[in-house]
Amino acid sequence: MTGFIPQSPDFEDRVHVSFAGQTFMETIGARITRLEPGIVDLTLEKRADLCQQHGYIHAGVTTALLDSAAGYAAFSLFKPGEEVLTTEFKVNLLRPAKGAFLVAEGRVVKPGKTLTVCRSDVYAHQGGEDVLVATALLSMIAVKTPAV
Amino acid sequence: MTGFIPQSPDFEDRVHVSFAGQTFMETIGARITRLEPGIVDLTLEKRADLCQQHGYIHAGVTTALLDSAAGYAAFSLFKPGEEVLTTEFKVNLLRPAKGAFLVAEGRVVKPGKTLTVCRSDVYAHQGGEDVLVATALLSMIAVKTPAV
Amino acid sequence: MTGFIPQSPDFEDRVHVSFAGQTFMETIGARITRLEPGIVDLTLEKRADLCQQHGYIHAGVTTALLDSAAGYAAFSLFKPGEEVLTTEFKVNLLRPAKGAFLVAEGRVVKPGKTLTVCRSDVYAHQGGEDVLVATALLSMIAVKTPAV
Amino acid sequence: MTGFIPQSPDFEDRVHVSFAGQTFMETIGARITRLEPGIVDLTLEKRADLCQQHGYIHAGVTTALLDSAAGYAAFSLFKPGEEVLTTEFKVNLLRPAKGAFLVAEGRVVKPGKTLTVCRSDVYAHQGGEDVLVATALLSMIAVKTPAV
Numbered sequence: 001m002t003g004f005i006p007q008s009p010d011f012e013d014r015v016h017v018s019f020a021g022q023t024f025m026e027t028i029g030a031r032i033t034r035l036e037p038g039i040v041d042l043t044l045e046k047r048a049d050l051c052q053q054h055g056y057i058h059a060g061v062t063t064a065l066l067d068s069a070a071g072y073a074a075f076s077l078f079k080p081g082e083e084v085l086t087t088e089f090k091v092n093l094l095r096p097a098k099g100a101f102l103v104a105e106g107r108v109v110k111p112g113k114t115l116t117v118c119r120s121d122v123y124a125h126q127g128g129e130d131v132l133v134a135t136a137l138l139s140m141i142a143v144k145t146p147a148v
Numbered sequence: 149m150t151g152f153i154p155q156s157p158d159f160e161d162r163v164h165v166s167f168a169g170q171t172f173m174e175t176i177g178a179r180i181t182r183l184e185p186g187i188v189d190l191t192l193e194k195r196a197d198l199c200q201q202h203g204y205i206h207a208g209v210t211t212a213l214l215d216s217a218a219g220y221a222a223f224s225l226f227k228p229g230e231e232v233l234t235t236e237f238k239v240n241l242l243r244p245a246k247g248a249f250l251v252a253e254g255r256v257v258k259p260g261k262t263l264t265v266c267r268s269d270v271y272a273h274q275g276g277e278d279v280l281v282a283t284a285l286l287s288m289i290a291v292k293t294p295a296v
Numbered sequence: 297m298t299g300f301i302p303q304s305p306d307f308e309d310r311v312h313v314s315f316a317g318q319t320f321m322e323t324i325g326a327r328i329t330r331l332e333p334g335i336v337d338l339t340l341e342k343r344a345d346l347c348q349q350h351g352y353i354h355a356g357v358t359t360a361l362l363d364s365a366a367g368y369a370a371f372s373l374f375k376p377g378e379e380v381l382t383t384e385f386k387v388n389l390l391r392p393a394k395g396a397f398l399v400a401e402g403r404v405v406k407p408g409k410t411l412t413v414c415r416s417d418v419y420a421h422q423g424g425e426d427v428l429v430a431t432a433l434l435s436m437i438a439v440k441t442p443a444v
Numbered sequence: 445m446t447g448f449i450p451q452s453p454d455f456e457d458r459v460h461v462s463f464a465g466q467t468f469m470e471t472i473g474a475r476i477t478r479l480e481p482g483i484v485d486l487t488l489e490k491r492a493d494l495c496q497q498h499g500y501i502h503a504g505v506t507t508a509l510l511d512s513a514a515g516y517a518a519f520s521l522f523k524p525g526e527e528v529l530t531t532e533f534k535v536n537l538l539r540p541a542k543g544a545f546l547v548a549e550g551r552v553v554k555p556g557k558t559l560t561v562c563r564s565d566v567y568a569h570q571g572g573e574d575v576l577v578a579t580a581l582l583s584m585i586a587v588k589t590p591a592v
Contacts (some may be wrong), residue, residue, distance in 0.1 A: 021201035024208055027175075053169035059234050060172055060215055064208020086207050087411060088435060090238035090386055090534035092561045092581055094554045109579060110538045114410060115383060115437070117536045117579070135553060135561070137536055137581055139384060139435065141411070235559060236583060238386035238534055240413045240433055242406045257431060258390045262558060263531060263585070265388045265431070283405060283413070285388055285433055287532060287583065289559070317497035320504055323471075349465035355530050356468055356508020363504055382503050386534035 004038035004108060007079040011037065015072050018084075025068060028061055032072070038108035040072040045101045057097035059134075062104075062122055066091065066136050069106030070118035074140035077111050082142040087115070089138035097133045099124035109137075116140045152186035152256060155227040159185065163220050166232075173216060176209055180220070186256035188220040193249045205245035207282075210252075210270055214239065214284050217254030218266035222288035225259050230290040235263070237286035245281045247272035257285075264288045300334035300404060303375040307333065311368050314380075321364060324357055328368070334404035336368040341397045353393035355430075358400075358418055362387065362432050365402030366414035370436035373407050378438040383411070385434035393429045395420035405433075412436045448482035448552060451523040455481065459516050462528075469512060472505055476516070482552035484516040489545045501541035503578075506548075506566055510535065510580050513550030514562035518584035521555050526586040531559070533582035541577045543568035553581075560584045 008014055012035055019025060019032060025042075028050060034041035042065050044050075044057075052058045067086055075084040106120045118138045123130040156162055160183055167173060167180060173190075176198060182189035190213050192198075192205075200206045215234055223232040251271050258265045266286045271278040304310055308331055315321060315328060321338075324346060330337035338361050340346075340353075348354045363382055371380040399419050406413045414434045419426040452458055456479055463469060463476060469486075472494060478485035486509050488494075488501075496502045511530055519528040550564045562582045567574040 018201045022206060023197045023199045024206035027197045028208075049171045049175045051171045053166045054231075058170060058172035058212065060176075060208065060212020063211050063215070064206065067208055067211070083202075085244075086241055088238065088240040088384065088413075088433075090236065090581060092236040092553075092583065093234055094561060096233075109536075110576070117384075117538060119579075132554070135563075135581065137384075137534060137579065139536065236532065236561075236581075238433060240405075240435065242413060257388075258428070265390060265532075267431075280406070283415075283433065285386060285431065285532075287388065314497045318502060319493045319495045320502035323493045324504075345467045345471045347467045349462045350527075354466060354468035354508065356472075356504065356511055359507050359511070360502065360504020363507070379498075381540075382537055384534065384536040386532065388532040389530055392529075 004077055004111065006037040006077055011076045015076055018075065019072060024064065028064060030065055030068065035076065037076050038073055040069050040076065040106045042069040042104045043101060046099065057102060059093055062097050062102065062134050063091050065102060065104040066120035066122050066134060067138065069104035070120040070138040071140055073106035073108050073118055074116040077108060077116065078142050081144060083145065085141050085143055087139045087141050089136055091134055091136040093134050095131060095133045097124050099126040101125050114142060152225055152259060154185040154225055159224045163224055166223065167220060170216065172212065176212060178213055178216065183224065185224050186221055188217050188224065188254045190217045190252045191249060194247065205250060207241055210245050210250065210282050211239050213250060213252040214268035214270050214282060215286065217252035218268040218286040219288055221254035221256050221266055222264040225256060225264065226290050229292060231293065233289050233291055235287045235289050237284055239282055239284040241282050243279060243281045245272050247274035249273050262290060300373055300407060302333040302373055307372045311372055314371065315368060320360065324360060326361055326364065331372065333372050334369055336365050336372065336402045338365040338400045339397060342395065353398060355389055358393050358398065358430050359387050361398060361400040362416035362418050362430060363434065365400035366416040366434040367436055369402035369404050369414055370412040373404060373412065374438050377440060379441065381437050381439055383435045383437045385432055387430055387432040389430050391427060391429045393420050395422040397421050410438060448521055448555060450481040450521055455520045459520055462519065463516060466512065468508065472508060474509055474512065479520065481520050482517055484513050484520065484550045486513040486548045487545060490543065501546060503537055506541050506546065506578050507535050509546060509548040510564035510566050510578060511582065513548035514564040514582040515584055517550035517552050517562055518560040521552060521560065522586050525588060527589065529585050529587055531583045531585045533580055535578055535580040537578050539575060539577045541568050543570035545569050558586060
């Protein structure tokens with residue numbers, strides 16, 4: 001329970017439908033593992049084709065994951081007819097993304113009519129414990145129609 | 149010509165070898181299209197499996213590209229025995245990444261013994277012109293050995 | 297000439313009136329030294345009461361200056377009846393702000409109906425040359441009435 | 445209690461001495477109101493000379509406060525002989541800084557030998573309650589001697 005009141009009664013369906021439309025999330029194997037108003041967790045298993053030069057998960061994968069987690073956390077609070085776009089984000093990469101899988105925890109910090117500010121933390125599962133590998137602040141904008 | 153003096157005589161080989169070790173760059177189809185001291189361009193063609201829900205290139209792909217471009221721009225100035233890691237970055241997504249391909253221009257703003265600050269701009273090739281779709285500031289750190 | 301077309305014929309007056317209302321700019325001694333559509337430079341002289349512990353200009357002063365320069369660069373392109381607020385910014389502090397005075401160069405990167413993205417570079421005048429001491433990316437929002 | 449172990453037995457004195465050397469903190473009336481290993485709160489009363497054009501505390505003051513709070517939170521964990529410099533930070537300004545006083549809560553997220561990552565949240569005291577007006581992520585670097 002976050003205390004946030006969703007503005008779309010079918011917010012869960014809306015998130016799942018939009019997420020399913022992101023081919024890149026399927027390409028990297030990300031899936032939704034938690035979905036509540038203002039809260040989305042995404043989980044991704046390590047794969048040999050997602051790595052950087054030292055064999056850890058690539059920072060580009062980590063940031064794609066944390067961006068989508070925060071975007072859908074924001075989108076879960078949007079009104080019917082509104083779409084979500086990331087306008088900007090900042091990420092601090094704290095440790096190498098070692099481990100068997102990553103979980104990105106997207107959370108709404110402040111909802112707004114136009115801009116919604118989120119944070120997103122990424123944990124790597126390493127030998128039985130979850131280690132914080134990245135933390136981010138992000139701004140999401142509600143747009144009336146998809147930007148075409 | 150950037151005026152930067154590379155500290156490794158074989159900086160081009162070093163960049164190509166490290167880049168080739170990033171399986172994720174191969175997964176998304178990124179390739180090096182310019183390499184000079186303090187300068188790296190990466191180019192990526194649009195593919196159906198790299199998209200967000202409106203059919204444009206996913207912001208996660210755009211940021212993976214701009215991060216690697218800046219990282220290798222920094223790495224091109226590093227000394228032998230030094231590796232590069234991104235410590236943090238911030239990206240403003242200015243327009244949807246429409247178009248047939250993206251070019252990320254990574255540039256060193258200020259080299260340093262420990263930290264190197266870069267910027268990275270991403271252009272989308274749309275109907276004969278290059279449109280700025282993202283701009284970023286990034287910090288890269290030189291580490292003596294790969295973070296294992 | 298920036299190619300930006302101001303939407304308010306009296307944009308210069310609007311900037312000067314709003315700037316004069318910022319008591320904090322007077323407190324730190326900042327003044328407008330360049331004003332064109334999408335462009336604002338602010339200049340500030342070093343004073344003993346604006347320093348950090350090593351006797352250089354405090355990063356808080358540097359960032360206040362670069363934020364206001366960018367904010368008024370954006371505001372110069374706004375429509376009548378619109379006010380400006382900073383929604384977020386990111387600054388890289390590249391070198392200590394040594395020198396007799398600072399100039400912050402605020403520039404619009406991408407104007408927009410709601411959000412305007414700017415960059416802002418701060419130069420310190422040191423022994424006859426201008427040294428880049430900070431670079432920033434910023435988002436400005438146009439609001440219909442002052443946020444009261 | 446944060447679980448962080450200070451590396452300097454006199455960390456409290458070191459913070460107070462360094463803070464007292466920042467003339468700008470005195471200029472804006474900031475003072476330390478909490479100091480523990482990895483934790484620093486700074487408090488500042490609203491004054492008429494610290495405002496923006498709508499009469500609220502200027503974003504430049506808010507960011508100076510949150511930057512110093514985080515910087516000293518990091519510095520509290522540094523070893524003897526080390527100084528602190530901010531290398532970069534990102535702030536989201538969530539609401540106008542209305543109210544009688546501000547408290548910036550600087551917290552270490554991840555200490556490091558070279559870089560320490562912090563967050564800093566600023567609350568405005570408005571009519572009996574504390575409202576989050578800004579949130580930031582910051583990188584601090586330990587340097588052996590003051591950058592002169």
